[in-house]
Amino acid sequence: MKGNSGLRILHLAHTPRHSGAESLIRDLCLLHTDSGIVSAMASFCPPLDEFAGDARRLQDSGVALYFPSTMLSKFGRGAHYRDVYRAFQPDVVFAHSVLPSLYGRLPLALMRERPAFVTVLHAASNDDFDGGYLRRLEGATRWLVDSVVAVSDEGAQNYSKRFGPRASVDVIKNGIDLQRFTQLDRARARQELGIEGQRKMILQVGRLAPAKQQDLSIRALERLLKEQDAELWLAGLTEYEEYERQLRAIALELGVAEKVHFLGARSDVPNLLAATDLYVMPSTREAHSIAIIEALAAGAPVLASDIPAFAFADEFDGVRIVGRDDVAGVAGAAEDLLRLNARFDRDLSRFAIERTADQYAALALRLHERRVALAV
DSSP states (O other): OTTTTEEEEEEEEESOOHHHHHHHHHHHHHHHHHOEEEEEEEEEOOOOOGGHHHHHHHTTOEEEEEEEEOOOHHHHHHHHHHHHHHHOOSSEEEEHHHHHHHHHHHHGGOOOOOOOOEEEEEOOSSSSOSSSHHHHHHHHHGGGEEEEESSHHHHHHHHHHHHOSOOEEEOOOOOTHHHHHHHHHHHHHHHHTTTTTEEEEEEEOBBBGGGOOHEEEEHHHEEEEEETOEEEEEEBBBBBBHHHHHHHHHHHHHTTTTGGOOOOOOOOEHHHHOOOOEEEOOOSSSOOOHHHHHHHHHOOEEEEEEGGGGGGGGGGGGGGEOOOOOOOHHHHHHHHHHHOOOOOOOOGGGBBBHHOOOHHHHHHHHHHHHHHHHOO
């Protein structure tokens, strides 16, 4: 990231929390700040409690944070971002996901000297503007956007289909801090988490939402318990309270309630991955999942659904891809992977966050230099 010293980059988010987009922003801010880029993060919703540790780390590293204390109204969101622009004076803005992008671009229309503005597409559906209303808003205000980034090839293709071949999109795949997941003591992690003896711990990380199919994991556990002493640990914030109630009811009905643990949002995911005997991810849709990359980096056996976002994982040892609605298939594959009782050393260098950060920095510098040249 040489040559970027002094560049000012602002990242816009919906809600600071432990989710894919926000985790990416955190890591980009930390790496860019270390390289001399002045970085900031802003949101239009207050941070969740789980993000407190990340917020302190960002502030201690010199990253400016602009988080409201209460949820802002629709009008207030645009006004908040306007005030952030005035305070931080960014050269480039990366707006992560649809709503931060739409609200973040509105103040630009009234600015004489405005920063370069980039929309980053994160939707799990890989089609961020599938709704007609949002698509019309995007079409009407695209003139305020300098560039679009997608985290998956499918997301880029769908955006170009929606808005024509001239709507070029850069694809920048998500990355992770590999060292956080490869340098952990498995025995110590299991001891700290209270996992005793030969009991198998099956882990799924992700918000509690129908698209993540935690219900399928619970149903597969019920079958697996006939052969294994196992528990299912579900780590992730509750996005849909009704869905969580359904999950608890399913576990109770199947007689496995004592074997299913709802952990909520966790800041110790590396430890959980070090301790787990099997990582499961039966999602019906994902963009470019950070969670599965983390599980692969930790060396855990991985069981994932047959969706495009997970196809790359099939090249690695210790990975099984199964039908997304196949309870029996999930249970059978889980039993096979657990019997291996193994960890796997995988080369995930192409998913290093440093590579992702370099790509974002290069794009930011290119857009900023273009704006400077046009202003001369």
